[in-house]
Amino acid sequence: MAAPTPTPPNAFGLAQLQALADASPFIRHCQMEVIAADAAAGVVKMRMPLLPHLRRDASVAQFHGGPIASLIDTAGDFAVALAVGGGVPTINFRVDYLRPSSGDHLLAVATARRVGRTVGVADVDVFDDQGRLTAIGRATYSAQVG
Amino acid sequence: MAAPTPTPPNAFGLAQLQALADASPFIRHCQMEVIAADAAAGVVKMRMPLLPHLRRDASVAQFHGGPIASLIDTAGDFAVALAVGGGVPTINFRVDYLRPSSGDHLLAVATARRVGRTVGVADVDVFDDQGRLTAIGRATYSAQVG
Amino acid sequence: MAAPTPTPPNAFGLAQLQALADASPFIRHCQMEVIAADAAAGVVKMRMPLLPHLRRDASVAQFHGGPIASLIDTAGDFAVALAVGGGVPTINFRVDYLRPSSGDHLLAVATARRVGRTVGVADVDVFDDQGRLTAIGRATYSAQVG
Amino acid sequence: MAAPTPTPPNAFGLAQLQALADASPFIRHCQMEVIAADAAAGVVKMRMPLLPHLRRDASVAQFHGGPIASLIDTAGDFAVALAVGGGVPTINFRVDYLRPSSGDHLLAVATARRVGRTVGVADVDVFDDQGRLTAIGRATYSAQVG
Numbered sequence: 001m002a003a004p005t006p007t008p009p010n011a012f013g014l015a016q017l018q019a020l021a022d023a024s025p026f027i028r029h030c031q032m033e034v035i036a037a038d039a040a041a042g043v044v045k046m047r048m049p050l051l052p053h054l055r056r057d058a059s060v061a062q063f064h065g066g067p068i069a070s071l072i073d074t075a076g077d078f079a080v081a082l083a084v085g086g087g088v089p090t091i092n093f094r095v096d097y098l099r100p101s102s103g104d105h106l107l108a109v110a111t112a113r114r115v116g117r118t119v120g121v122a123d124v125d126v127f128d129d130q131g132r133l134t135a136i137g138r139a140t141y142s143a144q145v146g
Numbered sequence: 147m148a149a150p151t152p153t154p155p156n157a158f159g160l161a162q163l164q165a166l167a168d169a170s171p172f173i174r175h176c177q178m179e180v181i182a183a184d185a186a187a188g189v190v191k192m193r194m195p196l197l198p199h200l201r202r203d204a205s206v207a208q209f210h211g212g213p214i215a216s217l218i219d220t221a222g223d224f225a226v227a228l229a230v231g232g233g234v235p236t237i238n239f240r241v242d243y244l245r246p247s248s249g250d251h252l253l254a255v256a257t258a259r260r261v262g263r264t265v266g267v268a269d270v271d272v273f274d275d276q277g278r279l280t281a282i283g284r285a286t287y288s289a290q291v292g
Numbered sequence: 293m294a295a296p297t298p299t300p301p302n303a304f305g306l307a308q309l310q311a312l313a314d315a316s317p318f319i320r321h322c323q324m325e326v327i328a329a330d331a332a333a334g335v336v337k338m339r340m341p342l343l344p345h346l347r348r349d350a351s352v353a354q355f356h357g358g359p360i361a362s363l364i365d366t367a368g369d370f371a372v373a374l375a376v377g378g379g380v381p382t383i384n385f386r387v388d389y390l391r392p393s394s395g396d397h398l399l400a401v402a403t404a405r406r407v408g409r410t411v412g413v414a415d416v417d418v419f420d421d422q423g424r425l426t427a428i429g430r431a432t433y434s435a436q437v438g
Numbered sequence: 439m440a441a442p443t444p445t446p447p448n449a450f451g452l453a454q455l456q457a458l459a460d461a462s463p464f465i466r467h468c469q470m471e472v473i474a475a476d477a478a479a480g481v482v483k484m485r486m487p488l489l490p491h492l493r494r495d496a497s498v499a500q501f502h503g504g505p506i507a508s509l510i511d512t513a514g515d516f517a518v519a520l521a522v523g524g525g526v527p528t529i530n531f532r533v534d535y536l537r538p539s540s541g542d543h544l545l546a547v548a549t550a551r552r553v554g555r556t557v558g559v560a561d562v563d564v565f566d567d568q569g570r571l572t573a574i575g576r577a578t579y580s581a582q583v584g
Contacts, residue, residue, distance in 0.1 A: 356462060357508075361531075382503050385533055387507075
């Protein structure tokens with residue numbers, strides 16, 4: 001699915017992140033897609049479609065909070081993974097829901113705020129398909145690839 | 147699925163919580179089951195099986211962190227819902243992962259710590275099928291049924 | 293201490309925020325100073341000097357984490373206060389320490405991410421006197437002036 | 439200040455925790471006192487008096503949220519310190535304020551929930567002098583003495 005990336009051989013970039021995502025049954029089940037990975041900026045962008053089984057309510061086109069939290073956890077993980085060269089275990093995270101998350105898909109923009117020897121910290125902003133900020137996350141990961 | 151509850155007619159208890167769960171495509175998709183609801187103690191217990199699509203990795207019998215966070219959010223919500231008589235919007239929550247969550251199913255024990263006029267706060271402990279504590283959550287909800 | 297502000301009479305701005313700070317024995321004891329308040333951007337900036345009683349250790353010029361958390365709580369509160377026209381109760385907050393906070397003073401930049409009818413959410417970045425990001429906070433407040 | 443402890447020579451217990459507290463100008467300034475340390479249970483109890491400079495408001499006998507957060511951070515740190523044998527750096531923490539914290543002093547009861555190789559996690563309940571739960575904290579520390 002990921003187009004050939006401009007990263008040199010053996011580099012850890014968009015294609016490697018998408019491969020991590022596709023290797024996880026749950027992430028694949030949510031059809032999360034890595035759409036940008038900028039190692040210099042520490043930013044990863046991911047998209048998730050409003051699949052029927054991700055809805056809060058059968059009658060309303062809104063995401064349940066669980067998949068939103070899952071997208072935040074994953075996108076933040078990948079922002080730290082990009083810095084350390086591999087997937088990392090989540091230590092903890094916080095999610096704040098600001099508005100209902102409606103529309104056709106969600107876009108998560110994850111930014112590594114700090115990656116040290118022990119832990120990495122990422123912020124994640126989630127936008128709906130109209131560009132409205134609907135949720136924000138902050139997560140701490142082990143900085144050891146695991 | 148829910149057995150007849152000892153609650154009087156019109157009360158909000160285990161059966162009503164399970165009905166809330168079943169009305170949500172995502173929660174139903176995770177097969178979360180309410181197995182206890184004690185309004186006097188402010189405690190709700192929920193169980194979630196290790197379905198194939200909830201796995202972190204196809205080759206290991208472990209839950210992905212996303213469904214664990216979703217279980218925490220839902221169980222905490224229901225502990226507050228039990229106090230206010232209906233489902234409530236999540237304002238924010240924090241999840242700490244303590245150990246890999248493996249085994250056949252997870253058990254979440256949610257306790258309302260405080261339900262005021264504006265918000266309710268719940269703690270959630272998650273145990274694997276061997277009774278080991280694998281994750282803990284703390285969540286704040288609007289105290290207005292919505 | 294606050295210079296005359298360009299806000300019209302009765303408006304809630306920098307001078308009113310500083311008055312709130314000065315009315316609180318603890319905040320005054322930390323000598324927190326409001327140095328900018330931009331209602332349109334939802335941003336408040338505050339400064340706190342490294343007083344002897346705010347140190348982590350007598351032999352090192354570093355802030356203890358407690359005053360850093362206090363600065364984050366206060367600056368975030370004021371960013372929401374600016375939007376709603378008065379001080380607001382803190383519901384909860386999270387602090388992540390990224391580096392030791394050393395130097396002569398700290399600068400907190402608080403941004404309101406969302407102020408709704410029930411709650412307001414603010415992000416706070418804390419910088420040392422060299423401009424290094426040392427800590428980040430995220431806080432939820434009641435949106436009712438209290 | 440700490441009475442002779444029943445711990446054997448060289449053990450890390452109540453007296454060593456109080457010495458850590460007294461070595462920090464900020465903690466000493468808040469007059470935090472370690473009143474119990476049970477290594478087997480992973481529990482540390484600390485007390486903080488309502489000093490004039492810790493008040494939220496000059497006219498009301500209530501603690502400001504900053505000192506409450508500081509007490510939580512410190513008590514949680516000491517619960518992990520008890521397990522690893524020395525003070526540890528805070529990675530992050532969350533505080534939820536449940537009620538105004540009034541009265542003559544606060545009591546913090548910190549419990550280590552999990553101490554692994556990389557991080558330790560502690561829960562802290564804060565009670566006023568009437569035994570009412572007024573705030574709760576959850577914190578993550580490095581498990582390396584630093």
